[in-house]
Amino acid sequence: MSDRYVSVAEPILGPEEHENVEAVLESGRFLQGPYVEEFEQKWADLVGVDHAIAVSNGTTAIQLSLKALGLRPGDEVVVPSLTFGSTATAIVHQAGVPVFADIDRELYTLDHTDVERCLSDRTAAVMPVHLYGHPAEMDEICAFADEHDLAVIEDAAQAHGARYRGDVVGSIGDVGCFSFYATKNITTGEGGVVTTDDDDLAAEIRLLRSHGMANRDEHVTLGYNYRMSDLNGAIGSAQVDRLAGFNQRRREISERLFEELSDLDWLRPAVVRDYVDHAYFWAPFEIDTDAIGMSGKEVWRELKERGVETRHRYVDPLYDQPVFAEHRGFNSDFPWSANEHAHDYDLSLPNVEAVAGNTIGLPNHPGLDDEDVDYVVETVQAFGDEVR
Ligand SMILES: Cc1ncc(COP(=O)(O)O)c(C=O)c1O
CATH class of the missing domain: 3.40.640.10 (Type I PLP-dependent aspartate aminotransferase-like (Major domain))
Known part of the structure; x- marks a missing residue:
């Protein structure tokens, strides 16, 4: 620890x-x-x-x-x-x-x-x-x-x-x-x-x-x-x-993380379009689970052990959640019963399936100082080398 x-x-x-x-x-x-x-x-x-x-x-x-x-x-x-x-x-x-x-x-x-x-x-x-x-x-x-x-x-x-x-x-x-x-x-x-x-x-x-x-x-x-x-x-x-000050600091940290961790073969920074201002609620990265040889959940747990807490959501597509998949609404089939279409949510949508469970957000909140961010970068870099 x-x-x-x-x-x-x-x-x-x-x-x-x-x-x-x-x-x-x-x-x-x-x-x-x-x-x-x-x-x-x-x-x-x-x-x-x-x-x-x-x-x-x-x-x-x-x-x-x-x-x-x-x-x-x-x-x-x-x-x-x-x-x-x-x-x-x-x-x-x-x-x-x-x-x-x-x-x-x-x-x-x-x-x-x-x-x-x-x-x-x-x-x-x-x-x-x-x-x-x-x-x-x-x-x-x-x-x-x-x-x-x-x-x-x-x-x-x-x-x-x-x-x-x-x-x-x-x-x-x-x-x-x-x-x-x-x-x-x-x-x-x-x-x-x-x-x-x-x-x-x-x-x-x-x-x-x-x-x-x-x-x-x-x-x-x-x-x-x-x-x-x-x-x-x-x-x-x-x-x-x-908010403006907080968002500015979130942007600085997130951009630094994106840049310094951009050449890892198992972790890919999210795409940001040039016509948006990202609010960086997350600094999102996609895990290549084959390259690192573990699941998103395991990466989340291992980084936490090493002192880096990450966000790790959303693990399952919403159409697989019991509330929707099993129509658990008003203790009855309502409101689905009020709709003439079949909504059995038997779905497997390709992009959702590719991403669900494989995304983590690294720490980027404005309370972090530069040494915290250094630590995150070093820990994530070392983790990839250590576990392979
Ligand atoms: C995308 C999204 N929608 C809706 C909500 C619901 O907000 P609240 O938790 O304030 O009810 C959240 C909250 O985390 C959210 O992330």
Whole structure:
């Protein structure tokens, strides 16, 4: 076991976060309040949209977006097969049916050329995911969606401040959904935000997040309690101000890792298109499991033993997860039963199969100093030599 341990993610909190939280504690007002509003305004400005609506987490951001966009029971939403599960479970929670597309072999994001295969007369929306912080191919996806009259929901949970051809993600589709979970580029502890330029959608999402209540006495629609508390908003408002600096440091570290580890025969840095600003939620590398002679999971475990924590996800395609493969929804076959198409998810999509389980993210968070990064580079280099 190594003396040094370089973690892959940690929240970085400064005096501003402490002062804001202290102010909320002293006010005794923990509900959604002025800090949530301040956080929303700052996030709307950063993304370049008219509305940012803070919610309890990234999953509920997706749920409320789907509901506000009018998803009906059995309606289909096309998603990439390699992403965090809640991109797709959020669809089922809203009584919709996820339809799984392949991923781009180089970018790991939704393969826009596979979306056509997924279309049916029940397709309502397409949900690209800006996986690991690299924007999906939005021009092609939005053009396809326009042609087929589909809504576009950006799952930007992992891509705070990333840009696609100059536009900040979350401002490109009909709505953008963000997560501020503790490991993200910035955090509120738990939290989420929906971004949109559409006034009506924004009003509907605000109504839905707070019990569907138009006022204290009237439940005008089936709503939820998906609000963010001011304690979380207080942290978020301070964190937003630091995002640009954090992302700059993530970029420096990630680019250094990509460069210094580019000539290993068993580890390949991810491709980054020249027309994007990557948010580097991850510094992703693909493992050649034949060349190293072990699985992705074993590499993850061995590097951890040597003091380098890595991210290692997503091990299985979503279409193989029991929740989808076995239609485990509402303790019944709903919402699949509300859809006349067969969705048995008996899939084996080539790019997903090639990548699943073979990707790791090396430590790149802004709390690392140059010696930490040196250690990561040296450890990864030495590991390849040592195990062969
Ligand atoms: C791609 C993606 N979508 C959605 C989510 C859900 O966000 P949350 O964990 O805040 O519910 C996450 C969270 O990790 C995510 O990575």
